[in-house]
Amino acid sequence: MDEKSVLISLDRKDTYCTLEFSDNEKFELGYLEVRKNCQCAKCKPRQINEQMKIEFFEEISRLMLVKPKVEQVGNYALRFEWPSGCSSGIHSFEHLRKISESSGKKL
Ligand SMILES: [Zn+2]
Numbered sequence: 809m810d811e812k813s814v815l816i817s818l819d820r821k822d823t824y825c826t827l828e829f830s831d832n833e834k835f836e837l838g839y840l841e842v843r844k845n846c847q848c849a850k851c852k853p854r855q856i857n858e859q860m861k862i863e864f865f866e867e868i869s870r871l872m873l874v875k876p877k878v879e880q881v882g883n884y885a886l887r888f889e890w891p892s893g894c895s896s897g898i899h900s901f902e903h904l905r906k907i908s909e910s911s912g913k914k915l
Pocket residue numbers: 846847848849850851852894895896897
C-alpha cells in the first residue's frame with residue numbers, strides 16, 4: 809500500500825468524520841459519501857452504472873443520516889456499521905483516501 813494512504817486518526821462527528829493520514833493530510837468526509845461508495849456485497853452491485861448509482865444514492869439519501877459505528881479492521885481498513893441495511897462494508901484506508909479526495913473536504 810502507498811504510504812500516503814495510512815489512516816492515523818479518525819474523529820467521528822454526527823454527520824461526518826475527520827480523517828487524518830500519515831502524510832498529514834486531513835479531510836472531512838460525510839458518512840453519506842462513505843455509504844455511497846460502500847464496497848460490500850449489497851452495495852457494490854448497485855454502483856455498476858450511472859443509472860443504478862443515481863437510484864442507489866437517492867435511496868441512501870432518504871435513509872440517512874444516522875451515525876454509523878466504526879471499527880478498525882487490522883491495520884489497513886475500517887468497517888462502518890449502519891443501522892440501515894449495510895454492515896459488512898470494509899473500507900480500506902486506500903479507498904477512504906480516494907473518497908476523501910474526490911468527495912471530501914480537505915482541511
Ligand atoms: Zn454496503
